[in-house]
């Protein structure tokens with residue numbers, strides 16, 4: 001097992017990884033940017049190294065800085081969390097070359113899944129259904145016209161290197177096609193450094209359903225059930241739950257087995273998430289794979305009893321799945337709300353000093369957060385302030401628990417998405433499990 005791990009991240013996920021290390025008896029090193037000096041991940045790590053100024057490109061994304069912090073503190077592994085360097089194949093390679101274990105999949109897997117059009121191809125070849133679309137990136141107007149005619153409208157143009165809900169454009173008719181293509185390419189270039197885009201059929205009212213997987217270094221892959229993440233704003237998840245209210249045991253078994261087979265074929269290792277859209281007619285389509293721990297991993301932990309971050313570390317240390325994850329003990333229902341520092345009506349970010357931070361607690365309530373009263377939410381990073389997670393014997397109990405926990409969660413000094421979450425949990429469609437990715441648009445549109 002590792003002696004010491006550097007956590008190349010900030011906020012709640014850095015703290016989450018530090019918790020896992022403490023439980024495993026592994027020493028920790030935090031890295032931080034100048035404005036993060038007083039953060040909890042810095043306070044609770046055994047050592048901390050400042051790696052640069054506020055800008056992510058000069059600190060949390062600065063590979064030489066992170067690697068030298070790891071070398072100075074003599075760690076034997078790096079956990080990248082999510083975002084930042086977590087899916088960066090080059091970073092994973094540099095870690096390997098520096099004889100530091102990267103806690104995640106192999107660099108070639110990161111590379112494969114980082115190119116979303118290539119991931120689609122490979123997963124299709126490995127037996128997963130994909131949304132009808134172009135098999136590769138679209139090069140030029142001629143190919144664009146051909147693909148659009150084949151796919152039909154509406155279609156969606158997606159950045160090959162995309163992520164975080166960015167770099168997507170819905171095209172409803174041929175008249176919009178060329179301008180949308182040009183805009184999508186320049187947006188992709190701006191955001192991800194490459195203009196490559198591909199096209200898929202746009203599903204009108206899909207549900208987002210994803211499978212959590214773990215693969216060990218001995219060729220075995222398991223799935224830990226699904227999460228439903230259909231409650232989204234701007235293609236970004238806001239509420240996640242496990243199990244999905246629409247998936248029955250047979251469907252879970254069938255899809256889960258296909259996911260496992262596909263990932264065993266490519267020799268997948270460590271934690272990952274295979275994302276699907278489910279069409280109104282019940283068909284499932286692979287859209288992408290995330291090769292890291294996800295923001296919404298706690299709901300899976302709550303219903304399986306597996307500590308996913310500890311499992312990641314133990315797998316990276318070479319343990320077999322049966323030891324790294326232990327037995328799966330599916331029970332009950334779990335839901336997570338992402339509490340963001342943002343205006344609940346306009347979704348505009350709301351940075352600033354937190355004056356009151358009153359946490360809910362009690363049976364079946366978990367909060368993953370690095371915030372506290374008097375902490376400053378800087379404007380430079382992700383707006384996530386806290387994840388409020390509940391567990392109940394069934395979905396009904398979990399919803400009741402979330403309602404009261406949201407009522408008792410008080411954050412003052414900044415705006416948060418808590419009022420929007422209260423509306424979601426008061427909504428009869430949500431309670432009935434009638435979900436799709438346009439739920440929030442309907443709620444906000446109708447509610448005002």
Ligand code: ADP
Pocket residue numbers: 131156162163164165166200201202203204206208232235236275277287288437
């Ligand atoms: P990202 O990598 O940016 O998260 P994804 O490919 O995972 O992008 O898609 C994010 C969300 O965008 C999905 O959960 C869904 O709401 C929407 N979306 C993506 N592809 C489609 C599609 N073909 N049809 C309808 N909605 C889509």
